[in-house]
Amino acid sequence: MKSVGVIGGLGPETTSEFYLEVIFQCQKLNSEQRPLIVISSVPLLFEIERDLIATNTGKERYIPFLVSEAKRLEKTGVDFIVMPCNSLHVFIDEIRKAVNIPVLSIVEETINYLKKNDFNKVGLISTSATVANNVYETKFKERGISFISPDDLQRAKMDKIIQRLIDGQHLNQDRELVMAVVNELTTHNVDCVALACTDLQLLLPKSDDIPIFDTMKVLAESTVNKILS
Numbered sequence: 001m002k003s004v005g006v007i008g009g010l011g012p013e014t015t016s017e018f019y020l021e022v023i024f025q026c027q028k029l030n031s032e033q034r035p036l037i038v039i040s041s042v043p044l045l046f047e048i049e050r051d052l053i054a055t056n057t058g059k060e061r062y063i064p065f066l067v068s069e070a071k072r073l074e075k076t077g078v079d080f081i082v083m084p085c086n087s088l089h090v091f092i093d094e095i096r097k098a099v100n101i102p103v104l105s106i107v108e109e110t111i112n113y114l115k116k117n118d119f120n121k122v123g124l125i126s127t128s129a130t131v132a133n134n135v136y137e138t139k140f141k142e143r144g145i146s147f148i149s150p151d152d153l154q155r156a157k158m159d160k161i162i163q164r165l166i167d168g169q170h171l172n173q174d175r176e177l178v179m180a181v182v183n184e185l186t187t188h189n190v191d192c193v194a195l196a197c198t199d200l201q202l203l204l205p206k207s208d209d210i211p212i213f214d215t216m217k218v219l220a221e222s223t224v225n226k227i228l229s
Contacts, residue, residue, distance in 0.1 A: 001035060002227050005073030007066060007083045007095075009041030010049065011166035014198045014216060018084040021220040026227060035227045038076050040069040052087065053163055056129040059090060066091055067098040074099045082106075082223050084216050086126060086196050090133045107139050109222040110194065110215050114145055119192045121146040123185030123210075125178070126196035127162055128155050136196055148188045154181050158197070165199040175203040186210050 004022070008015030019037060026035045042065050051058040066088060073081055080102040083089065089107055096103045114122065124136060124147045131137070131149060140147050150158065158181065161174045178200060182193050186209055195201055198216035205212055 001030070001033060002079040002229065003036035003038065003077070004223055004227055005070075005076065005078035005081045006037060006039045007042060007069050007073070007081060007088065008039050008085075010044065010085045010088060011199050012041070013165070013168070013202055014084050015039065015041065017201070018082075018198075018216055018220055021217060022223050022227070025220065025224040029224065029228055036078070038073055038078050040073050042066065042069050049166070050163065052129050053127055053159055053166075056132045059129065059133070062088070063091055063094050066095055070095045070099050070103070074101055080104060080226060082219060084198050084219060086135060086198055086215060087129050089135050090129070104219065104222060104226065106198075106215050106219045107136055110136070110196070110218050111139060111143050111145065112222075113213070113218045114192075114194075115143070117192075119145075119211075121148070121188075121190045123147070123182065123188070123190040123193035124149045124196055125158060125181060125185075125193065125200065128159050130196060131155065148185055148190055150181050150185070154184070157181075158200075161203075162197055162199050165202050170202060175205060178203055178205045179207070182207055182210070182212060 044065050048058055048061045070081055082104045086106055089105060092105055157177055185193055192211040195214045201214035201216055
């Protein structure tokens with residue numbers, strides 16, 4: 001059984017959900033032992049976090065924090081590292097270069113999930129920072145996956161919802177806004193909708209008309225598979 005290091009805390013509820021998902025999935029598949037999971041909650045300044053989500057500025061200020069935590073996790077002896085936050089994958093190359101252990105990519109694992117399930121056109125809901133930095137878009141194009149994203153106004157609304165979720169606010173009106181965006185995306189004949197901001201799963205959006213999947217759970221499943229491999 002392999003051990004995993006989690007670069008977490010962005011946001012804290014998603015990190016907690018990811019931890020529980022991994023623990024319970026491992027328990028279903030292995031009744032002998034719990035996995036070793038080491039979580040490093042990034043001590044990021046709130047100002048830096050808000051600037052990236054709201055205006056996609058100052059992202060270079062993230063790198064020293066993330067590299068430091070990746071190195072800290074490597075020193076604990078874990079076998080590999082994961083990041084449950086989509087936006088942090090802007091920096092995955094810098095993190096991979098900083099350590100000598102594998103770093104799983106939520107983007108790569110999501111693409112594998114899409115291919116496995118024969119989804120070819122995706123409604124992609126993410127933060128403005130994720131879109132501006134082409135975290136998913138470039139990789140989707142490389143693998144021949146079509147996608148539709150919310151317009152600028154809808155994305156601005158998503159950014160505000162995500163900031164509220166990070167601050168611990170779960171509002172019914174925010175769930176309704178997310179579902180309105182989902183419904184709009186379905187008019188473009190998408191096969192599924194991907195919640196490519198892992199905090200959005202905290203609102204539990206559901207649809208009877210189209211599959212909605214959470215990239216955090218995709219990463220959790222891949223993490224479990226690697227732990228038990």
